[in-house]
Amino acid sequence: MSEAELVLRSTRVITPEGTRAASVAVTGEKITAVLPYDAPVPAGARLEDVGDHVVLPGLVDTHVHVNDPGRTEWEGFWTATRAAAAGGITTLVDMPLNSIPPTTTVDNLRTKREVAADKAHIDVGFWGGALPDNVKDLRPLHEAGVFGFKAFLSPSGVDEFPHLDQEQLTRSLAEIAAFDGLLIVHAEDPHHLAAAPQQGGPKYTHFLASRPRGAEDTAIATLLAQAKRFDARVHVLHLSSSDALPLIAEARADGVKVTVETCPHYLTLTAEEVPDGASEFKCCPPIREAANQNLLWQALADGTIDCVVTDHSPSTADLKTDDFATAWGGIAGLQLSLPAMWTAARGRGLGLEDIVRWMSARTAALVGLDARKGAIAPGHDADFAVLAPDETFTVDPAALQHRNRVTAYAGKTLYGVVKSTWLRGERIAADGAFTDPKGQLLDRA
DSSP, X not given: OTTOSEEEEEEXXXXXXXXXXXXXXXXXXXXXXXXXXXXXXXXXXXXXXXTTSEEEEOEEEEEEOOOTTTOTTTOOXXXXXXXXXXXXXXXXXXXXXXXXXXXXXXXXXXHHHHHHTTTOXXXXXXXXXXXXXXXXXXHHHHHTTOOOEEEESSOOSSTTSOOOOHHHHHHHHHHHHHTXXXXXXXXXXXXXHHHSOOOOSSOHHHHHHHSOHHHHHHHHXXXXXXHHHHTOEEEEOSOOXXXXXXXXXXXXXXXXXXXXXXXXXXXXXXXXXXXXXXXXXXOSSOOOOHHHHHHHHHHHHHTXXXXXXOOBOOOOGGGOOSOTTTSOOOBOOGXXXXXXXXXXXXXXXXXXXXXXXXXXXXXXXXXXXXTTSSSOSTTSBOOEEEEEEEEEEEOOGGGOXXXXXXXXXXXXXXXXXXXXXXXXXXXXXXXXXXXXXXXXXXXXX
């Protein structure tokens, strides 16, 4: 404490041991101590007393489509990381697709890093991609620092990122398992999707029928079988089908190394409330019914689902047409993920400690950053979100930092106002103002 440069004090600090009044000492971008609330402030240290606002570890969002370079009219590192900072997120991991080029070779990773280097307001890491023809590139990408590899088991929606068939999945997973990498998977079965009714048009019920739960369940079963075969580490992306939960629980009990995420939109929005033609609600897999949502919350509570991430996947407004069949599928949610989740969680009797576990600690662990991210503890990066949990606001798209301000949350009143966000001991966002970009580019440890 005697060498501290900053002391951040609050009556409510969320630590791995629970929530308590504390003074958090910071030196050289790191947390050096978590001390009693009334601990003396050393000479030369700056005191920031946030009163009764809650101090959380900065959130870690491991599923973000930044789309930069190549589709920067959809999003970009400057706007995405500002939106993240405004929402209390201090680390994100960028998905390998929707940018051109996709992150599927070391050269393409280098291009992505060069673009991001001077635009990142928060810390940024990168996923690699597993394509039908790039098995030879997987180990070099792993050695270059990507956190794992994204694959689709059904068409991705962009031509430059084709999906894997079962034979290609086998080859990619065998290679990734050989160096103990992580495969993260968009799990929908293309045969189930092809067999589903494809009516198109503005009716959400027609879109929902076109992406049945069985497509997820079958693809997840395939992935789990392959993971068991190769003793591989796999991660199920954006789970929306509660029907798959028993499969996952059984596989995990059988020793399969599988983790699972879901997203705020599956936990806070329901199919019953989606207006016809409102494709700002379109994503794949889709937002499902309230009864399904209740089971996802139960799975979060019992640990079958490990974590919650945004799957922030924006586009230009013109691609969000009123035809669900042709509209771009993606929810823009970076800036609103914390208040959206907190609003829903508090309504179910859950606490901010649960939010931290799902959106910070476990996401950091997923990508191997838990020694430095995801907790207010000595030795960790001094990344914080300061939250007024009982304050509310009504979502105004014009107030969002996303490049395209299309949001499924427009007009909703949410609990939880992010008062400031801190990255490695420096306040980077507060009251709508931002510092110059301070983010670092992260490699897999």
